Amino acid sequence: MFEQPSSPTLPDATVLPFPVLDLDDWHTPLDYPRLPQSAVPAAAIGTARGIARALAEVLVGARSPVQLARWLTPDGSQRLAAWLAVTPVTRAPLVRSRLTLTGPSRVEAVLTFSCGPRFVVAALRLDATDRAWTCHDLELVLPGRAGCAMQRWDCGRDRP
Numbered sequence: 001m002f003e004q005p006s007s008p009t010l011p012d013a014t015v016l017p018f019p020v021l022d023l024d025d026w027h028t029p030l031d032y033p034r035l036p037q038s039a040v041p042a043a044a045i046g047t048a049r050g051i052a053r054a055l056a057e058v059l060v061g062a063r064s065p066v067q068l069a070r071w072l073t074p075d076g077s078q079r080l081a082a083w084l085a086v087t088p089v090t091r092a093p094l095v096r097s098r099l100t101l102t103g104p105s106r107v108e109a110v111l112t113f114s115c116g117p118r119f120v121v122a123a124l125r126l127d128a129t130d131r132a133w134t135c136h137d138l139e140l141v142l143p144g145r146a147g148c149a150m151q152r153w154d155c156g157r158d159r160p
Helices: 041-061 074-086
Strands: 094-103 106-116 118-126 133-140
Touching: 041 074, 041 094, 041 106, 041 118, 041 133, 074 133
Parallel strands: none
Antiparallel strands: 094 106, 106 118, 118 133
16 A cells, blocks of 8 residues: 655665665664773873862862863853853762773763753863873863853753
8 A cells, every 4th residue: 555665775886984874774783893992091080080079079169160270261161150150059970971092192081960950061181191191171061051152052041
């Protein structure tokens, strides 16, 4: 009665750099090449833990946001200050952390904090120097309009 639409076919000479998704098999896992898992050095984990603690203390008001300014961009510092001014946070537990060794002397991390019904996410890059692992970049994703970097983003019209 109803004819099943056929999926488009590609000529044999077409080579795609990524697998083609077949919507009939959307639940089937794709065969992406996996990078070998490498252990993150303990010193990098310790540095990330210290930054996570500092950020959690800033979020609850126990530490000044100025102490994170060396890792944040000027715009990021302003967004954090504006967000903290309109968002009362009493607890900011770290609910998820993911550290990945992306090179022999580089670790990237994603830290997720629970701030009441919302989450604050921090992405940071650690680089190994001669002496220690140091943070060279910290970016924050803040919920609400005050956390937006640009006014054209729609981050929630009914809340600050």
